[in-house]
Amino acid sequence: MDLKKFVRDIPDFPVKGIIFRDVTPLLKSPQAFKFAVDEMARILSDVSFDCIVSPEARGFIFGAALAYKLGKGFVPVRKPGKLPYETVSLEYQLEYGTAQLQIHADAIEPGQKVLIVDDVLATGGTAEAIGKLVQKLGGQVAAMCFLIELTYLNPRERLKGYDVRTVLKY
Ligand SMILES: O=P(O)(O)OC[C@H]1O[C@H](OP(=O)(O)OP(=O)(O)O)[C@H](O)[C@@H]1O
Numbered sequence: 001m002d003l004k005k006f007v008r009d010i011p012d013f014p015v016k017g018i019i020f021r022d023v024t025p026l027l028k029s030p031q032a033f034k035f036a037v038d039e040m041a042r043i044l045s046d047v048s049f050d051c052i053v054s055p056e057a058r059g060f061i062f063g064a065a066l067a068y069k070l071g072k073g074f075v076p077v078r079k080p081g082k083l084p085y086e087t088v089s090l091e092y093q094l095e096y097g098t099a100q101l102q103i104h105a106d107a108i109e110p111g112q113k114v115l116i117v118d119d120v121l122a123t124g125g126t127a128e129a130i131g132k133l134v135q136k137l138g139g140q141v142a143a144m145c146f147l148i149e150l151t152y153l154n155p156r157e158r159l160k161g162y163d164v165r166t167v168l169k170y
């Protein structure tokens with residue numbers, strides 16, 4: 001299946017100069033959504049890990065689907081003020097601005113192997129921040145998996161040392 005047919009390009013969203021890769025057409029198609037999650041599972045078949053960590057909002061969709069498919073637990077990373085228990089925070093740069101992410105302080109056991117999952121890998125800032133949060137809690141990043149990689153933003157430069165796997169490259 002040509003999954004790129006289900007990713008819509010929106011120029012100048014959310015700010016001028018950004019081409020936004022909109023996955024809502026893919027999510028709306030039962031066949032494309034299933035194929036996308038199955039592909040993520042397929043390219044991870046040799047990776048061993050204990051749980052999946054994903055950021056809100058779009059990361060939850062793919063991270064949770066993949067966790068269910070692979071029989072793993074799911075750990076949410078959220079924007080500030082959303083998680084109810086004690087948190088660990090990190091500020092980071094986005095393709096369009098800066099942001100802060102939080103994870104529950106007890107979300108990962110020391111030594112646990114974590115798979116980081118998100119919809120889009122753009123600058124790599126979000127993934128790098130989540131990697132740091134996981135390590136702060138004593139976890140190990142087994143790999144990172146994204147449906148879409150924006151290669152023209154060179155995210156892998158920022159994620160050197162991590163095993164980065166992506167389904168679609170732009
Ligand atoms: O590689 P980066 O440059 O860090 O960009 C990638 C991140 O940006 C988007 O999330 P966004 O912060 O727009 O939040 P959303 O999922 O709530 O829309 C996307 O879902 C990734 O999490």
Ligand SMILES: Nc1ncnc2[nH]cnc12
Binds near residue numbers: 019021022122150
């Ligand atoms: N260009 C883009 N399209 C969709 N999601 C993004 N997250 C960061 N940059 C993005």
